[in-house]
Amino acid sequence: MSSWSISITDSFLNSSLTLPNKIRDKLPDVIEKLKNNPKPTNGHSVKIKGIDLWRIYVTHRYRLFYKYDNQWVKLLKIVERDKDTYKSENLMSIAEEESLCVIKIDEDESLPTQSSFLTSEQLEHWEIPKEYHERLLSIDQEDDLLELPIEPKWIEIIIDCLPSREKSIEEELDLIDKKAEYVLEESDDIRKYLQGEIKNFYLKLSEEQEKILNQKNDYPLLIKGGPGTGKSILAYYQTKKLLKDGYKKILFTTINPSLIEYYIKPLKALIGDDLQAKGVTLKTVDELASEIYRRSYGERYKLATEEICLFCLKSVIHEITIIPSIKNQIINLGLNYLLDEILIVIESRGIESCDEYLQISRFGLGYKPEKQIMEQIWEIYVQWKKILRKSGYITTEHIRQKALEIINKKNTSVFNAIVIDEAQDLSPVAIEILMKLAISKNKFYLTADTEQSLKKLPFAWDFLQDENEYKGEIRTLNRSFRNTEQIGKAYPSIISSVETASFSNLRGEKPKIILTDDLLNQAKLIKVFFKQSSKKFKLPIYTGVILSPERQYGEFLARQLSFYGLASEYQDKLNHNSSNSCIRVLSLESVKGLEFPFVVVVGLTEGLLPNYINNSHRDEQKELLKQQRQLFYIACSRAMRSLLVFGSKNQPSSFLEPLRENDYWQIEVL
Template structure:
């Protein structure tokens, strides 16, 4: 084949795993190789040539001793499927397989090695062991039950059978080996370099998922409805199931860090959601690390690309947590460059509301206060009035969620207000008294020259709702009479338009009713108007909403992501148990769960460390963190989460005494990668670290002791507070990428496995809920 000019070079999913095992100098050479190849594959120094016995598989020179294996997918499209030692390439030509999966139509690459030889292979060899090798030139067969695959109770997939695995999309040549799997060790060895689809299916089945569940959640979303042409690699490249990096991606990100793969590869399920057209608002949910944010960012890019150029910012990207905004901006810049960022308004939702109120010249010079400060004001006022019928937390939530959330401005309006989900029922007389207290409270804030962010959001929502009403009225009159018939006093309406063409919301579960009312008024109701991603299992604020009641109708347009890219299987399983048996809502009066939530990453189990006293616990924290730093140095990426600000200070002082630098995670995530990051549990939203230690996980702290007093007085509110505390612990636990430790002194939190009480000291040993508990010197 003669090749001239520039080419696209993509990286096939999972090839990065094999490449990362190569010597560092070789990896460095790959970065240089990719640029040279893209400029001109025919450059003489690359020695680009087709491999003997293969129609579409080529080799190219990376170094004198290593060759890139490259699949030609048609035209100028090429896929890097691996890098091997030069001699291994030419000695094993008959073992390489480039094929198209008959179920998904995806491109797959395998190096088939008999299982009897796999242990002798060097670590950088991306070889898949098979139960029995096939003849050299024979195409993959379709046996219904291979004679050498024991269909016995010892086989992990005996209940599925070979035909069932085939229907689920397992690579044909690996079905005999899959049927021979009888332990997790054998399974992990098989899937290490198996195609991604095979890996996901087998792990899901091994986790106890049934055939129908795996078919619905994993296979069906990427299955090709029509017969697959297994010779058309160009068509296969364009299918969502073929996981390759984008043509302009620097392969370094995918190769250097296994947890960066999600930044380079859009999972087929993700790509489908990004490019779909929705007949109105749409929602994507999923557990931590499933790529919800990357879906939101790619969705922003996709929407912008569909719009004609304009001088204004046409798409809004917003979220609740302040420290996530800078991260969203940075990642969107990496994804699409400055030209993309210039067309997107990336702003925290409360800052957006403040901007609207300021532009409308409302609020004067009043200073903003947050929810905690507002609750303190409620508490002070109740003490001054001698009011004991209601507590500050209840009144603050009632004011925020019902009165401000629904934009209620009158006493009679409050009498008619819907209080779904608020728990404690209140009579008409009680509503009258609450309204009196609310009026006193707002006067108190006015006198002090302050107002809450919730008030600002409600005011901004009112401003934009009035504007939206004028826009719609203007449109109606133009349709009926034409613009020339508009009355003179209405001419000011003519220039009005909605603020954005599209709105994308990250961490949607954290927004309040007033926030949603504001967003609904800033974009016209039409196709693809609002796209939101979130997970109610990570709701750590008192924001419970029914989206349909606020004009954001997502029913019939909701999707779920279930594959975690950040958290290992071991940490994920333990973190999910922290959620208990609670029932979770879906932000629209329905229930939600994490069914099918899984990970293909593996690592050490969650570890629990008990201490007799708070001082001993702080010593344990310092020992664990020191151990991580001794082993990994500045690349340890360590964080310590604590339930209170006072404990954050205590942890930092103890780390300093141990000779460790630390920084506090503030409203903006700390950038100092060489220090230990320490912060309250709330501050960990949206962050990720290789190693995380959660301290203070004791009874009476997580959850707070005050919560137990609500058990009988207000059962629903009690349940909500428990859910919030569980979510907070769950969020912090799932920030860990490689290792997670949970420590406490005294009695452990009731959210932890019950048999943790059997651990009496951080110097002891034992097994807790299937997780290894070991002395400090055995942990690293």
């Protein structure tokens, strides 16, 4: 049995496509040699002088570059040897060695020569969809390729299949080495992949993640960690481990349908295509609660929008009889505060009486009204709920409450284990529903980062344990893999309370803040930013996104960029099934749990971000500012390779002030 495990990169998989078919068939044997022994003593490998890099013959013409450490061999890329392959200083010794050998070209290795940038034969051999051929054949340089409005994965395949024209192979491999790793379980799996029998490979865990996964967990477990530390990846692996341990009914859940959709691909790569047949249910808590509620109450009520909730609340305040001085104080709190008080304090915790409301802990919340005010808020809540119900409306939290009542009454525990990602944005009632659906609380796993909570929900491990009378354990992930070192150092400074994680070893530019009030120039600068980032990291330009605090601003910017020749589209939420052939402009709230190579954050203008709500109480205003600062933090932490922030020159956001005081950001005033 071999003692080495194999990990692979996207570049290795893509470069495998360049091989003639008969050479592809030789790859499993080459990989098997490395599994048995990746060191030079195997008689096939050569170390690159001065750096931790190795290469092994595939054939006379092709070389496989790799690294090895801690019983893992990482396959980076297959390179066709030509006069430029060993042009860097560290590779000269190999060049001298191989110059003594005649490169024998087998008939199996021959591919058509080309005079143009791309040929039809290449595109067919690399299995690029025919619908893109005409556009691809019309370009004559790599920069044009990166900007083509076609699905990015095909561009990335072509980039990896083409010989590097601007970087040495050493520089290119250094970039590849910092990309994600996937696990190749069997040597023959590469043949199956190239023949279409395997669609995806699953991500390799870090040592830190492996340690947490392999610990014995006979208790509820919370995985904490900042952005990019791999909490979701660990949740995927935890699901696989539960299946391996014999658990037949597992729920994998998170905060919204968009993230559920995002999780399907990695879970299928790890577990198999038919998740349901394997015993894994992938649903949000609200999908589950709605199913339970509808079975008992039917479709009689419609879900109330925020606008409907505010309209009814305003009507109740005007109609209800309250002492004038108290009524004025309530009006001064503002409708948005009152609605938050109802939905987040009362309904999200399942509070059933005024006495309970007066005594409830306000963990994670700001301003607490005086007793008289709270008593009147409760009366307003009772009337507000009555009007909604008699008008055919119901809130999300009320559906959750009713579902919880049904579960408690019928003792409906259906899952052997439950895995929750992004738990910090679930209400106490939602968490309790999930706990009650679990047959055993000992198989209850959560991932969370309270600094990424967009709501004033009382998520804290101690709070949850006290409320639900059980004890669990906490494990923390400390290393971030998402961002460049420069971005990883910069975005935590947005929130002073954030502990700095250890960073990836990928280097890039410091993120930049540009202060300008010229909207036309801003659009031009955004276009330049995406072009430069795309070229620097050799990634398709349309993998970038723009994040806006306001829909109107986002739609305006998307139109501007499209007019300037950079196809852009505003989306209320990320469409994972779209062709991704344009720059997506998204709301700040819609990108929780996601990541993008290039990110532009706009709207850092006082009054826009932060957006002050008129007439709200001073203490509540502080809480609102804290939430919006977290929103800015989350937006910036989505950036993997390049980050650009735009603020106003004349009315810059107060969120930018502390960023001027450190050396992690570039500041430019136009």
